[in-house]
Amino acid sequence: MSQSATPISAQTLARLEATIAERAAADPHSSYVAKLNAKGLPKIAQKLGEEATEAVIAALVEDKAALVGEAADLIFHLMVLLGNKGIPFAEVLAELDRREGVSGIAEKASRPAD
Numbered sequence: 564m565s566q567s568a569t570p571i572s573a574q575t576l577a578r579l580e581a582t583i584a585e586r587a588a589a590d591p592h593s594s595y596v597a598k599l600n601a602k603g604l605p606k607i608a609q610k611l612g613e614e615a616t617e618a619v620i621a622a623l624v625e626d627k628a629a630l631v632g633e634a635a636d637l638i639f640h641l642m643v644l645l646g647n648k649g650i651p652f653a654e655v656l657a658e659l660d661r662r663e664g665v666s667g668i669a670e671k672a673s674r675p676a677d
């Protein structure tokens with residue numbers, strides 16, 4: 564892979580975000596994303612909470628395969644919520660990048676000087 568190529572994981576999330584945006588106003592009878600958006604923000608938020616709980620349960624019962632599935636459901640529903648709120652996923656990634664920079668600086672500051 565060339566240095567400038569987008570990593571697979573980022574491509575996956577970008578593709579999913581585009582699909583969610585495209586499906587938001589589709590027919591709720593043929594699209595789960597459209598069905599959720601038609602029900603509104605409280606329903607999307609409720610589903611996100613349910614998926615988070617299911618992920619926690621899978622982790623606590625040590626079912627790794629189930630946890631992978633629940634984690635995918637959780638990320639998917641988070642992306643539907645962000646889409647409904649008009650927040651690009653890139654903003655979340657930028658916030659994570661910013662924190663990485665902040666903690667990197669804090670780490671350096673806590674190290675004794677040479």
Ligand SMILES: N=c1c2ncn([C@@H]3O[C@H](COP(=O)(O)OP(=O)(O)OP(=O)(O)O)[C@@H](O)[C@H]3O)c2ncn1[C@@H]1O[C@H](COP(=O)(O)O)[C@@H](O)[C@H]1O
Nearest residue numbers: 579582583586593594595596597598610613635636639640
């Ligand atoms: N990644 C997902 C995805 N993950 C989970 N789900 C759905 O999320 C739901 C969660 O399971 P539940 O049992 O809690 O849901 P449910 O009982 O059907 O839902 P409710 O009646 O409670 O609302 C299931 O219906 C899953 O099919 C998803 N649905 C869609 N996608 C992606 O979104 C794209 C667009 O989907 P459509 O909008 O359906 O075209 C698809 O191509 C996929 O890439």
